[in-house]
């Protein structure tokens with residue numbers, strides 16, 4: 001590639017030992033030379049409140065600005081109760097409002113996720129894709145990364161143990177750069 005791509009990425013979990021955060025950290029490290037992945041910290045982002053839409057808290061403004069400035073958004077989502085958890089969703093809600101200034105509209109995006117179950121966020125990712133139809137987010141179609149049995153994939157320090165997955169993460173970012181390019185003149 002002849003240019004650099006900057007992606008904003010967040011993990012929809014506030015847990016210190018979050019597998020999705022570990023997966024996001026591994027994604028940052030797996031980035032090819034022409035891709036930079038900037039992690040969005042969401043711990044200070046409150047639950048969405050429409051009363052604050054026009055004058056949001058600073059953490060929300062930072063988040064929205066970073067998504068707007070990035071070439072693409074990457075969402076690393078856990079699965080809770082067969083769907084996306086509140087932490088994943090509240091970021092989407094803040095990003096989408098006010099509706100005439102959504103930073104998600106026509107944003108190229110990609111998703112991946114890790115769960116301790118055997119389906120590796122299959123249902124959460126399906127739910128997230130549905131949001132695309134409402135918000136006009138351009139989610140990458142392929143490749144898909146669903147990390148099942150996440151508790152077996154990382155060591156005590158949170159480092160990725162699975163070499164095949166490491167390669168897949170690099171390929172994922174390469175594919176996303178190509179996907180983003182389709183939407184940029």
Ligand SMILES: Cc1cc2nc3c(=O)[nH]c(=O)nc-3n(C[C@H](O)[C@H](O)[C@H](O)COP(=O)(O)O)c2cc1C
Nearest residue numbers: 013015018019020021078079080081082115116117
């Ligand atoms: C409230 C709750 C609901 C959950 N529901 C699911 C589920 O539907 N499917 C699944 O695979 N794992 C489920 N899990 C297990 C998660 O995959 C596991 O907690 C995982 O570690 C969450 O991601 P994190 O480590 O990034 O926080 C659930 C966990 C919690 C706390």
